[in-house]
Amino acid sequence: MTNNPTITKGVGNPVQTLERFAYDNVLVRNFAIASIVWGFAGMLVGLIVALQMVYPSFFLWDGISWLSFGRLRPLHTNAVIFAFVGNGIFMGVYYSLQRLLKTRMYSDLLGQIHFWGWQTIIVAALVSLPLGISSGKEYAELEWPIDIAITLIWVVFGLNMIMTIVKRRERHIYVAIWFYIATWVTVAVLHIVNNLEIPVNFLKSYTVFAGVQDALVQWWYGHNAVAFFLTTPYLGLMYYFIPKAVNRPVYSYRLSIIHFWALIFIYIWAGPHHLLYTALPDWAQSLGTVFSIMLIAPSWGGMLNGLLTLRGAWDRVRNEPALKFLVVAVTAYGMSTFEGPMLSIKSVNAISHYTDWTIAHVHVGTLGWNGFLTFGIFYWLFPRMWKTKLYSMKSANTHFWLGTLGIIMYTIPMYWAGLTQSLMWKEFDADGMLVYRNFLDTVTQLIPMYGIRALGGAIYLVGVIMMIWNLIKTAQSGIFQREESAEAPALQRAYQPEHNEHWHRKIERRPLQMLFWATVLVLIGGLVEMVPTFMVKENIPTIASVQPYTPLELEGRDIYVREGCYTCHSQMIRPFRSETERYGEYSKAGEFVYDHPFQWGSKRTGPDLAREGYGKLRKSNSWHYNHMIDPRSTSSGSIMPGYPWLADDLLNTSSTADKISVMQTLGVPYAEGYSAQAVADLQAQAKEIAASIATELGEPSLQQLEDREIVAMIAYLQRLGTDVFKEAK
Amino acid sequence: MYKDVLRSIADIDLFPVFAFVIFITFFVGLLVYVFRLDKKDVSRMAAMPLEDQVPAEPIVPFSFNGQVKNS
Numbered sequence: 001m002t003n004n005p006t007i008t009k010g011v012g013n014p015v016q017t018l019e020r021f022a023y024d025n026v027l028v029r030n031f032a033i034a035s036i037v038w039g040f041a042g043m044l045v046g047l048i049v050a051l052q053m054v055y056p057s058f059f060l061w062d063g064i065s066w067l068s069f070g071r072l073r074p075l076h077t078n079a080v081i082f083a084f085v086g087n088g089i090f091m092g093v094y095y096s097l098q099r100l101l102k103t104r105m106y107s108d109l110l111g112q113i114h115f116w117g118w119q120t121i122i123v124a125a126l127v128s129l130p131l132g133i134s135s136g137k138e139y140a141e142l143e144w145p146i147d148i149a150i151t152l153i154w155v156v157f158g159l160n161m162i163m164t165i166v167k168r169r170e171r172h173i174y175v176a177i178w179f180y181i182a183t184w185v186t187v188a189v190l191h192i193v194n195n196l197e198i199p200v201n202f203l204k205s206y207t208v209f210a211g212v213q214d215a216l217v218q219w220w221y222g223h224n225a226v227a228f229f230l231t232t233p234y235l236g237l238m239y240y241f242i243p244k245a246v247n248r249p250v251y252s253y254r255l256s257i258i259h260f261w262a263l264i265f266i267y268i269w270a271g272p273h274h275l276l277y278t279a280l281p282d283w284a285q286s287l288g289t290v291f292s293i294m295l296i297a298p299s300w301g302g303m304l305n306g307l308l309t310l311r312g313a314w315d316r317v318r319n320e321p322a323l324k325f326l327v328v329a330v331t332a333y334g335m336s337t338f339e340g341p342m343l344s345i346k347s348v349n350a351i352s353h354y355t356d357w358t359i360a361h362v363h364v365g366t367l368g369w370n371g372f373l374t375f376g377i378f379y380w381l382f383p384r385m386w387k388t389k390l391y392s393m394k395s396a397n398t399h400f401w402l403g404t405l406g407i408i409m410y411t412i413p414m415y416w417a418g419l420t421q422s423l424m425w426k427e428f429d430a431d432g433m434l435v436y437r438n439f440l441d442t443v444t445q446l447i448p449m450y451g452i453r454a455l456g457g458a459i460y461l462v463g464v465i466m467m468i469w470n471l472i473k474t475a476q477s478g479i480f481q482r483e484e485s486a487e488a489p490a491l492q493r494a495y496q497p498e499h500n501e502h503w504h505r506k507i508e509r510r511p512l513q514m515l516f517w518a519t520v521l522v523l524i525g526g527l528v529e530m531v532p533t534f535m536v537k538e539n540i541p542t543i544a545s546v547q548p549y550t551p552l553e554l555e556g557r558d559i560y561v562r563e564g565c566y567t568c569h570s571q572m573i574r575p576f577r578s579e580t581e582r583y584g585e586y587s588k589a590g591e592f593v594y595d596h597p598f599q600w601g602s603k604r605t606g607p608d609l610a611r612e613g614y615g616k617l618r619k620s621n622s623w624h625y626n627h628m629i630d631p632r633s634t635s636s637g638s639i640m641p642g643y644p645w646l647a648d649d650l651l652n653t654s655s656t657a658d659k660i661s662v663m664q665t666l667g668v669p670y671a672e673g674y675s676a677q678a679v680a681d682l683q684a685q686a687k688e689i690a691a692s693i694a695t696e697l698g699e700p701s702l703q704q705l706e707d708r709e710i711v712a713m714i715a716y717l718q719r720l721g722t723d724v725f726k727e728a729k
Numbered sequence: 730m731y732k733d734v735l736r737s738i739a740d741i742d743l744f745p746v747f748a749f750v751i752f753i754t755f756f757v758g759l760l761v762y763v764f765r766l767d768k769k770d771v772s773r774m775a776a777m778p779l780e781d782q783v784p785a786e787p788i789v790p791f792s793f794n795g796q797v798k799n800s
Contacts, residue, residue, distance in 0.1 A: 096778070099778075100777060170777075172773075172774055172777070174774065174777045239778075240778045241778075243775075243776075243778040243779060244778050244779070248779075249772065249775035249776035249778075249779060250775045250778075251775075253771045253772075253774050253775035254763045254766060254771060256775075257763050258759055258760070258763055261755075261759055262755075262756065265755060282740065286740040286747075287747065289740075290743070291747075294752070
């Protein structure tokens with residue numbers, strides 16, 4: 001049999017040999033601690049960026065490149081998604097997988113590699129994102145060496161999980177594990193496809209996709225990062241920890257099977273709802289909307305299944321803080337999965353998109369669903385792993401109410417701000433003119449709401465600090481159980497399936513088949529959406545006058561990406577009169593064919609920049625210079641951070657030639673051998689821009705700007721949106 | 730009133746076609762399967778998170794139909 005010590009028990013016949021083994025708690029504890037530490041850090045960064053929107057020129061961050069909003073916002077999103085929730089997923093998976101399969105994890109070593117590898121990746125993100133090392137795609141900002149590390153560690157995790165399933169002592173694979181398998185396979189596919197990039201050097205790469213295609217791939221990824229990183233693994237945890245915490249079986253196992261297949265089948269198609277009214281082909285937008293609306297059914301089925309598991313045990317919610325968190329988490333899941341489909345209806349999206357409404361929606365999900373579910377599991381798990389009682393029920397209850405209050409104070413002002421701003425953008429007077437022609441008027445209006453939001457976030461964070469204290473005290477009052485011994489009969493190798501067994505049952509028993517079919521379902525959705533956009537030429541009509549960027553503009557674009565400008569500025573004018581009045585001609589798919597990566601953005605804290613270089617939006621070079629150094633010198637009341645370092649730092653042209661070569665590889669039509677001439681052209685254009693700034697401001701000394709980063713940025717901004725109005729060459 | 734709202738949604742005529750084809754083919758099959766599941770199996774599977782303790786004696790090897798199997 002096995003090397004495990006075995007005991008034979010049995011009363012008469014049948015006789016069953018029990019194997020003794022031990023569940024590993026060390027890895028679970030480590031991931032729990034990592035989730036707490038990074039969760040606190042990620043939320044703190046969130047609070048800082050929230051305060052930056054109220055006090056943009058506060059001395060702690062004003063003029064400091066690595067603390068500017070555009071660099072910290074990716075740090076916040078990556079930290080809370082991949083560090084807080086990510087470690088939370090691994091904690092829950094390593095705890096529940098062992099117990100549901102009645103076996104220790106396949107390999108302690110793989111578990112250790114997974115743990116330390118993941119934390120190393122997080123540290124690499126913590127350093128690289130504030131330094132502006134970014135590939136410029138939301139929630140996928142990490143550069144290519146880190147992307148490869150993520151892939152390797154993800155494989156280690158998957159291998160450990162699959163091998164644990166293979167060596168299990170329980171025939172049936174519980175539904176929570178299906179969710180884990182779907183998570184693993186889908187995140188692997190999404191991560192690899194969205195991060196296909198060609199390196200320029202160790203810290204810089206260009207995505208292989210351009211413009212509309214890049215947008216479609218990015219939001220296929222971005223949406224499904226929400227689906228398969230923030231949702232499916234946590235649904236698996238819900239299906240394990242809620243029955244655990246109430247000591248009741250799941251309400252309907254049948255419903256959970258439907259929930260699983262329906263959710264993974266439908267979710268993968270919904271990505272294009274992030275691109276409604278953009279230059280994405282209409283059929284793809286409609287497809288995204290249809291599937292998003294269909295998502296209500298499985299989402300609510302799952303939510304009700306979670307809540308109804310508490311049937312007959314609601315009285316326990318009063319006394320058990322963990323349950324309070326779990327119940328509100330599932331309720332928040334229900335609210336955000338109702339809101340999501342509503343937001344993906346085009347006419348609602350026309351109002352909500354690019355505003356703080358999206359931010360509110362996201363935070364109901366993250367603070368409510370992910371945050372509260374994680375906290376609930378902590379409160380349930382810590383006393384059990386340390387074999388003691390929760391140190392302070394009172395503190396946990398206070399945390400619950402602070403957290404709830406924090407969510408309310410965070411989201412209500414954001415809904416309010418989103419609607420307010422959207423209505424202001426769209427308001428016309430009796431003469432058909434925009435009432436708020438100055439975009440800034442629609443921003444300054446929101447600052448009190450931003451203030452209340454920061455307060456809500458701070459309250460939520462205070463609750464987290466109380467939890468950390470409570471959990472430390474709990475751990476100190478008990479003894480950590482490194483291992484938990486258990487016994488179970490081995491799985492009989494010669495399993496005789498029932499005569500009339502259903503095919504689905506066979507899949508449920510075979511994890512690799514389950515993995516395969518889940519992959520197939522997920523790929524169908526992705527392929528149906530993406531292949532036509534890549535293969536059918538009419539989907540992206542080319543525009544003859546659209547030309548590649550000059551070397552200086554390309555360098556400027558890379559600075560735009562580095563500074564995270566896309567976190568506050570869109571480059572996508574939707575075909576609404578309120579937008580064409582404000583920004584000019586709406587954006588066409590053919591305008592973005594050389595954009596690696598696309599920079600359409602998803603939020604307008606500042607105005608759209610798609611036509612920044614054209615028509616009534618075009619400003620002088622000196623205006624841009626002054627505005628970048630101190631935005632409030634040209635735009636009173638602006639909440640944009642200043643970028644004084646752009647005028648100090650020398651423009652690095654050492655990679656310019658390589659960048660041109662990589663772009664050529666990607667199909668951008670620079671002339672043969674142009675890379676050799678690129679730097680000379682760059683310097684000539686930079687000289688011109690610096691000269692115009694010096695002349696306009698009457699300060700000859702400003703000619704020295706010609707070798708600074710700021711001229712590249714200005715060159716890029718002045719080029720934006722101009723090509724379609726030129727004569728075709 | 731609600732009809733006007735619906736009409737204002739772009740391409741709404743396509744929605745039912747997409748939804749119909751996909752739902753029918755996929756979910757009918759799934760529903761048929763799920764409701765044909767044996768009740769005893771289902772309740773055992775539903776309770777799986779609760780049984781990570783050592784099972785009580787006598788140890789009975791599980792099978793899906795809940796019957797005792799001879800090993």
